[in-house]
Amino acid sequence: MWSEKYRPKTISGMVGNEQGRANVQRWFSTWKRGTKPLLLTGPPGIGKTTISRILSAEYGYDMVELNASDARSKSRLMSILNPIIENQGLADRTMIFLDEVDGIHGRSDYGGGQALLSMLDRVTMPTILAANSEDVGKMRGFVKISKHIRLHPIPPRLLRVYLNHVLEEEGVTIGPGTRIRILAESRGDVRSMLNLAQSLISDSDIQTDKFFQESSVEDGIEAFFKAKSITEAASVLNSMRMDPREKINAFYSGIVTSPLDSKNLSRMLEVISRADILYGRIIRTQNWRLLRYLNAILLQIYQENVPVRYAQYNLPFPILNGIRFEGRARRELNQYVGRQLHMSGSAAATMAVPFIIQLIKDKKIQSPKKHVDIISKVMSK
Structure with a gap:
């Protein structure tokens, strides 16, 4: 898997979260008995596990990795952690990495969350907790006893640099539309970006960009204009997985070939113009973060009971x-x-x-x- 093959081996090889990485490194360098556990929160694929592995090796620790969501009950959690805690004096260079601690909360956990909090009071070795949840209320108990560091999604500009590096290493070329969609779909998640890119390469359909299209363009455009509410229209718009330029062109084709009155035609073409300007700016500046606003602009086209049907270049x-x-x-x-x-x-x-x-x-x-x-x-x- 590319996500493992290109997992960074050093801190300098990581992208994004510069301040967060510096804070984690400071925690490692100043750790001593009595130091609070470290709590890393942030969405998947941004480097919580990777930075812990890199720094544990750099500081000479043997890191024991556990997944809290696999041990939700109190008895299961104790059976895993107790042997480590009881023998911690014999293994001075051991540390614990406990992932997905936000997965042990709720009525079905049979005391797992509270049991973990109690166990952490007895731990005298470096301990890192990781959670995908940004809900401080849900994580209140862990936040209270830990040094809390938030990590954030990786910016698209840095994802693009990383993706370009991997594609160059693999000797693969993809079109700009494909590249944009991979970046947009990954939402700041490096692991997701590499997995998506690799799966598309493996499907050997990478040059056509057709993999974005989960339903036909015609179905998408007509479902959009048949929507009974703007909320439904937004849902249809978000489900239209295609290259941004193709999406703009599809709406344009449907609008100019449909029997619209001059007021609606003018209004819709004005929206198309704004969408086209936005996309042009994205291409010109390489600021992929702006892509998030494209659907919000196109949604302004929507009006209930307007007779628009898709027709691709239906001209003589x-x-x-x-x-x-x-x-x-x-x-x-x-x-x-x-x-x-x-x-x-x-x-x-x-x-x-x-x-x-x-x-x-x-x-x-x-x-x-x-x-x-x-x-x-x-x-x-």
């Missing part, structure tokens, strides 16, 4: 064929539209100009004065 072939790269006038038109929509001229030639021509032909919008001649020529074909 002569218009599509005649508008691309044929003469200076057409190139100028493509570049003009591209500037207005914040995209390249070649992208505008395929994704925007054909629809604008169709809208002019249907008399839904007026032709820009500067390009009347070329538009009239294309429309006459």
